[in-house]
Amino acid sequence: MADDLEAISQQVEGSRDFDFPPLHLWQPEFSGDIDIRIARDGTWFHDGEPIRRESLRNLFASILRREEDGEYYLVTPAEKWRIQVELHPLIVTDAEIGDGDLQLTLNTGKVITPGDEYQLFVDPSVDNVAAVTLWHGLTALFSRGAWYRLAACADDNGLVSAGAFSFQLT
The missing domain is CATH 2.30.270.10 (duf1285 protein)
Incomplete structure (x- = not known):
């Protein structure tokens, strides 16, 4: 799964709008579930370990959306990964x-x-x-x-x- 994190990060870092990427334009097929969880206190976890790099957490937060099914997804132009959110992201x-x-x-x-x-x-x-x-x-x-x-x-x-x-x- 660490490779998945790196791949997602590389896809959006190059030419992205750091404040508001155009998530509404990105409609990739569902890629699957990724072991990322946002705890009730706002701590982000990957594979059970806290994501300590603020820049990585902020990058993921910038490509996070909640869809009509009530689920949360990290979305890039090419991939869409479902994550778990305990309360508010x-x-x-x-x-x-x-x-x-x-x-x-x-x-x-x-x-x-x-x-x-x-x-x-x-x-x-x-x-x-x-x-x-x-x-x-x-x-x-x-x-x-x-x-x-x-x-x-x-x-x-x-x-x-x-x-x-x-x-x-x-």
Whole structure:
């Protein structure tokens, strides 16, 4: 399986868009299951061992999508590998008000502004902790620290971001 990881990595590293590769254009046939699992805490594992290289984890996160069947896949122009996700594939690690809007930092380093495109919701399966919708059917759960910082950003009316977004924490 280590060869599979290297092959996937080589396919997308050359000419890829490091922020948002065109996954919607890539429709390869199903290649099979690969022993990659994303734990509830956001740790990525391969063959039972944590993926320690942040750059490799971020590369895989950039080619991850959830399809209509509810399953998660690593997708390249030539291959599509199913992986296991225990809860949410990504984690919100920080929340703060920046430039008047709420800014969320993900465990991949990406920073997003919740609004119409990225909507906050509470996940009843984890005691109503906040999560956010992302691209390609993905979601990110708030870490404990980010959840507390999100609550600190709210006033009596909740949160407002991107000029039109509101979210009640109660």
